[in-house]
Amino acid sequence: MSDVRAVVATGRGEPVKVVTIRVPDPGPGEAVVRVQACGVCHTDLHYREGGISDDYPFLLGHEAAGVVEQVGDGVVDVAPGDFVVLNWRAVCGVCRACKRGRPQYCFDTHNAAQPMTLTDGTPLSPALGIGAFAEKTLVHAGQCTKVDPAARPAVAGLLGCGVMAGIGAAVNTGGAGPGDTVAVIGCGGVGDGAIAGAAMAGARRIIAVDTDPVKLDWARRFGATHTLNAAESDTVEGIRELTGGVGADLVVEAVGRPETFTQAFYARDLAGTVVLVGVPTPEMELELPLLDVFSRGGAIKSSWYGDCLPERDFPMLVELYQQGRLPLEEFVTEEIALDQVEEAFAKMHRGEVLRSVVVF
Structure with missing residues (x-):
């Protein structure tokens, strides 16, 4: 002892x-x-x-x-x-x-x-x-x-914990890959992990969304190609404008609030993917028109610990870090x-x- x-x-x-x-x-x-x-x-x-x-x-x-x-x-x-x-x-x-x-x-x-x-x-x-x-x-x-x-x-x-949760939300859960457009709502540690994961996976356009200009500056360090200040402009319209009017292939919600999840849902392309990795509190509830859920297709997923397998992912990510790629x-x-x-x-x-x- x-x-x-x-x-x-x-x-x-x-x-x-x-x-x-x-x-x-x-x-x-x-x-x-x-x-x-x-x-x-x-x-x-x-x-x-x-x-x-x-x-x-x-x-x-x-x-x-x-x-x-x-x-x-x-x-x-x-x-x-x-x-x-x-x-x-x-x-x-x-x-x-x-x-x-x-x-x-x-x-x-x-x-x-x-x-x-x-x-x-x-x-x-x-x-x-x-x-x-x-x-x-x-x-x-x-x-x-x-x-x-x-x-x-x-x-x-x-x-x-947090960095793995973000990287995994983008790569393991969201399936981000080369040429994709990825938006991340919430640019704290988990959100920036998702941005880093999307960049590592070869995403073509990575849009960081937050209300804090400092956090948007942080997001650029991890690979964000575009930033949106949600306190100054409409998140859904901003993401659509940056994606030719269609929305992102993948939207990672790293805040855990009904309003930001709703934004993520409508900011994705048809048949795109939404991943919830932000942690909501027990009293929060979500309302979405069921017809919209049906008609937009795609996938709505939650990501717990970035759907990681530590013995597989930790050594690999450490190696990528040592190579200067993460x-x-x-x-x-x-x-x-x-x-x-x-x-x-x-x-x-x-x-x-x-x-x-x-x-x-």
């Missing part, structure tokens, strides 16, 4: 605290990872605000890379010393999705069986089953994906210390950063 420093959310909306937690030695199928870097993702803020569940206290952080320190009995795919990116889709291999050859939709993903705790024994709820705003964390060994150790941890770790470095706005997470949440809320990354 190890005592380490970690960031914990103790109550709804309360500032996070840096406290000492206890990380048990790994049991069967588990691994202890010494965390080297962890991105500050909006999902962590959702946990702090009680938007995921009320299972306080939460051990925050999930977008991480580090080195395996110990493994439990039966672990064969990773070993101490391996450099890994942590994932929250450790596929089971036996559920109905896995048995049908669709492990990217696994319905029974693995997490560590043992709890990490406060020093008084109070169990912690790790964010997305990871909990990586900590010097060490306990995960299921299947949550450890080996990648090239030459990759910088602050960059590689971003594939663990600008992962551009996502890192700042590198911070563990005790600066609360300040990073405030910067995120104000739209001042793309990603703050805790570096140990």
Whole structure:
């Protein structure tokens, strides 16, 4: 067992605290990872605000890379010393999705069986089953994906959540390919991931849509060929104007609101594809004329974790980054210390950063 420093959310909306937690030695199928870097993702803020569940206290952080320190009995795919990116889709291999050859939709993903705790024994709820705003964390060994150790941890770790969700929404879910026209509504970390994915896939025209001029500037770094400020012009008309009046082949909605999803629906070409990767809140409802859904054809999809398969996608994307074909470095706005997470949440809320990354 190890005592380490970690960031914990103790109550709804309360500032996070840096406290000492206890990380048990790994049991069967588990691994202890010494965390080297962890991105500050909006999902962590959702946990702090009680938007995921009320299972306080939460051990925050999930977008991480580090080195395996110990493994439990039966672990064969990773070993101490391996450099890994942590994932929250450790596929089971036996559920109905896995048995049908669709492990990217696994319905029974693995997490560590043992709890990490406060020093008084109070169990912690790790964010997305990871909990990586900590010097060490306990995960299921299947949550450890080996990648090239030459990759910088602050960059590689971003594939663990938001960037992968965006890239996968465009490429895996949306099927973006050479010559396509792609529009992305919402240019935060996930939206810019979708833009980077579309550019990597060879899209001919990539239209970034946001209300913040700073975010539109960020989008250009990742491959946006055109930008639209939704506060100044009509999104649907703007996308149609830039696509010869027909709409985009693929529209990725990275906001998660009914109004922006409706814009995405009408901004696509006939038989085009809409992908929802933005996360809505439980009370949101969508109204669309059913005749429009029928008559426009195409596909309406949701994308969960970019429909990724970590063992396939993480090493490939790290290699593309190392080849200079995927600008992962551009996502890192700042590198911070563990005790600066609360300040990073405030910067995120104000739209001042793309990603703050805790570096140990």
